[in-house]
Amino acid sequence: MTHIFSKRWAIILLILTPMLVSLACKFQAGAPSTTAPATDTPESEVLTFEVLFGPGPFDFPDTKSGLSDLTSYKATLVMSFDGTEAGQPQQWSKTYVMLAAKEPATRQLTIEKTGNLSDLDAVFMAESDGAAYEQREGNDCIAAVIEEGNSLSERLEPIGFMNGVIGADEAGNETVNDMAANHYTFDERAFGQLDIAQSTGELWVASDGGYVVKYLLTTKGNADYFGEGIEGTITWDYELTEINQPLTITLPDNCPGGMVNAPLLADASNILNMPGILTYDTATSLADTAAFYQQEIPKLGWELVGEPSLTDSSALLDYTQGDKTLTIIITSDNIKTTVNMMLGKSQDTVPLP
Amino acid sequence: MFRNSHNSISLSAFTDKPAPRWHIVILAVLLALSFGSAVQTPPLAQAAGAEKRFFIEAKKDGGTATICVGDLVSIHVRVVRAQVRSGVPFNVETIPGVRVLGSADFPNVGQVTPRESRTMWNSDVPGSANFVFHAENPGTTSISFQGRVNPSWGASILERLINPPSGWTSVFDSVDVTVQDCSYKVSTISHFSAQGVPLVATMDGKMKSDGDGHYTGSATVNWVGAIAVAGDCSSVITVDSSKVELFGELDDDWLIVDVTYLPAVLTNIGGCPGGVNDKALLNLDPVTVSVPASGGAKRPNQEIHEPTFYSMSGFVVITVTRVTQE
Numbered sequence: 001m002t003h004i005f006s007k008r009w010a011i012i013l014l015i016l017t018p019m020l021v022s023l024a025c026k027f028q029a030g031a032p033s034t035t036a037p038a039t040d041t042p043e044s045e046v047l048t049f050e051v052l053f054g055p056g057p058f059d060f061p062d063t064k065s066g067l068s069d070l071t072s073y074k075a076t077l078v079m080s081f082d083g084t085e086a087g088q089p090q091q092w093s094k095t096y097v098m099l100a101a102k103e104p105a106t107r108q109l110t111i112e113k114t115g116n117l118s119d120l121d122a123v124f125m126a127e128s129d130g131a132a133y134e135q136r137e138g139n140d141c142i143a144a145v146i147e148e149g150n151s152l153s154e155r156l157e158p159i160g161f162m163n164g165v166i167g168a169d170e171a172g173n174e175t176v177n178d179m180a181a182n183h184y185t186f187d188e189r190a191f192g193q194l195d196i197a198q199s200t201g202e203l204w205v206a207s208d209g210g211y212v213v214k215y216l217l218t219t220k221g222n223a224d225y226f227g228e229g230i231e232g233t234i235t236w237d238y239e240l241t242e243i244n245q246p247l248t249i250t251l252p253d254n255c256p257g258g259m260v261n262a263p264l265l266a267d268a269s270n271i272l273n274m275p276g277i278l279t280y281d282t283a284t285s286l287a288d289t290a291a292f293y294q295q296e297i298p299k300l301g302w303e304l305v306g307e308p309s310l311t312d313s314s315a316l317l318d319y320t321q322g323d324k325t326l327t328i329i330i331t332s333d334n335i336k337t338t339v340n341m342m343l344g345k346s347q348d349t350v351p352l353p
Numbered sequence: 354m355f356r357n358s359h360n361s362i363s364l365s366a367f368t369d370k371p372a373p374r375w376h377i378v379i380l381a382v383l384l385a386l387s388f389g390s391a392v393q394t395p396p397l398a399q400a401a402g403a404e405k406r407f408f409i410e411a412k413k414d415g416g417t418a419t420i421c422v423g424d425l426v427s428i429h430v431r432v433v434r435a436q437v438r439s440g441v442p443f444n445v446e447t448i449p450g451v452r453v454l455g456s457a458d459f460p461n462v463g464q465v466t467p468r469e470s471r472t473m474w475n476s477d478v479p480g481s482a483n484f485v486f487h488a489e490n491p492g493t494t495s496i497s498f499q500g501r502v503n504p505s506w507g508a509s510i511l512e513r514l515i516n517p518p519s520g521w522t523s524v525f526d527s528v529d530v531t532v533q534d535c536s537y538k539v540s541t542i543s544h545f546s547a548q549g550v551p552l553v554a555t556m557d558g559k560m561k562s563d564g565d566g567h568y569t570g571s572a573t574v575n576w577v578g579a580i581a582v583a584g585d586c587s588s589v590i591t592v593d594s595s596k597v598e599l600f601g602e603l604d605d606d607w608l609i610v611d612v613t614y615l616p617a618v619l620t621n622i623g624g625c626p627g628g629v630n631d632k633a634l635l636n637l638d639p640v641t642v643s644v645p646a647s648g649g650a651k652r653p654n655q656e657i658h659e660p661t662f663y664s665m666s667g668f669v670v671i672t673v674t675r676v677t678q679e
Binding site: 051061062079081092094117119140142143144147148149150155156161163164166191192195196223224225226227228230234256272274275276277279309311313314316327329331333338340342344 | 434436450546551578606648
């Protein structure tokens with residue numbers, strides 16, 4: 001009599017079947033489940049699925065961690081791509097350099113670009129004295145008040161473009177950029193990108209401070225990762241240097257002055273405060289207003305240039321501090337006194353005869 | 354029935370006679386699936402109890418700055434995958450290659466271009482899709498964005514084989530934009546000096562939109578006279594109020610402002626022995642400045658031209674501020 005399954009086959013099936021059932025249950029638990037969208041109102045679909053992360057013991061989900069505790073730093077990120085798009089060779093590179101200081105709050109970001117990019121103009125951005133500056137290659141420098149939610153650190157912190165890692169492996173301790181750092185290695189699993197792209201990466205985190213000192217990443221992928229028609233390799237090279245060192249940002253010569261830092265009289269009204277200029281009205285007499293500023297402005301480090309020009313109906317006070325100038329013009333029409341203060345640079349000043 | 358001698362040989366250690374083909378097939382499948390399950394290293398941070406979600410985030414440049422008719426507003430859209438624990442997203446991961454569609458719910462207020470963009474690492478903000486909203490008329494509109502995420506981001510190859518996802522995942526976000534009719538306030542303070550005698554001229558004017566990015570207006574220039582001292586005597590210099598014409602033109606993100614002064618009448622009431630009263634016509638240099646469309650200030654040089662005695666050098670502080678029209 002021939003049995004369909006021999007004893008040994010039965011044993012093999014007995015061992016393997018539970019494993020198969022277990023596997024099926026795991027995938028079923030992790031299977032995507034979607035909520036049906038409402039008929040007319042679009043809504044995001046929520047997927048619940050498990051993701052395979054790296055096997056190592058180190059997690060670092062927030063790449064900006066620890067940066068805000070530093071008094072100053074220079075962050076450099078070089079992104080490069082080499083591949084094809086719609087079958088055509090595609091190569092480009094972008095270099096972001098961010099200088100940041102805490103006190104006083106100052107930032108500068110430059111972006112240099114090369115290769116197959118639609119816009120190769122270099123970009124300069126800065127924040128200083130409450131004003132935000134931007135200049136694109138060949139154009140004038142623009143200054144504006146820093147808008148809430150629109151600061152450089154919120155929008156364009158270089159390390160913020162890079163993903164955090166889960167399950168990285170420890171790779172010892174090293175000194176990097178003059179900082180003691182813990183070294184970690186990882187692959188695409190650290191991003192939960194198994195089967196999406198192939199990545200190799202290294203991360204150095206400051207032993208004291210917990211911020212990223214260096215981050216290297218190479219990712220190779222196809223349309224599943226880069227999107228339809230694009231495949232190739234993208235590399236990221238990030239370094240943090242000049243940590244807690246004095247730094248200076250240099251605004252282009254044609255940038256307007258920053259926010260005017262000067263006291264206002266207590267009854268100031270119709271206040272206009274924008275980069276480079278501060279104006280307001282007051283009921284205080286012209287003479288008392290002029291006396292107020294002659295007393296207060298030198299306390300802020302400004303030096304009077306020449307003699308003040310004072311008449312019954314106008315006053316002109318010129319001050320300098322380094323390469324900056326502060327011009328105060330006070331006029332009165334017997335109803336109100338108007339104060340105009342303008343911040344500029346030495347080359348903007350017309351010497352008074 | 355087909356035979357495979359290799360398989361027959363490999364299985365010969367387990368059976369007294371060659372196994373049937375279908376046994377081999379079943380065994381091969383079971384082995385593959387079982388080993389596949391076994392070799393998957395349990396993830397350290399397996400999100401037991403946590404879920405992964407896709408999010409789309411649209412941010413417009415300029416923060417809360419006023420948007421006026423004629424403005425071009427950049428909007429950056431990012432699609433991310435994040436773990437969610439107790440309703441809080443963390444371990445946020447940017448997803449490249451996502452197609453994003455953008456449109457204004459009320460297109461009469463403004464248009465969004467392009468219609469479709471892709472999240473790219475080479476964008477202005479790496480990993481984002483770029484859009485521009487063209488503000489055309491006063492009003493409020495939502496700008497809606499829909500991103501479609503490749504199923505490969507939601508499941509492994511094996512998972513896709515065993516339990517294929519229903520399709521591409523859609524995510525939605527919107528930003529509200531209010532466009533206002535705006536005009537420009539132009540203020541100038543001109544300061545001149547000659548031989549120790551100062552003259553100040555102030556002007557507060559307004560330019561209203563004529564359409565197509567053109568603005569016009571006019572204003573009065575008020576002069577602050579001076580006393581000219583010569584030894585033990587002095588004379589009083591006064592200047593009558595004069596007029597100024599204002600022209601403005603938007604050029605992308607810049608406003609070009611022309612300020613043209615009409616002549617002003619100066620009167621010198623002589624107080625010195627032998628002095629005479631005289632009048633003169635003062636011609637101020639016109640001023641042209643470029644400031645950001647959102648407003649700004651400049652301090653160019655300026656001169657008064659007068660053919661006999663009253664030519665003076667100086668400067669003008671010109672301040673341009675954008676205001677919403679009442």
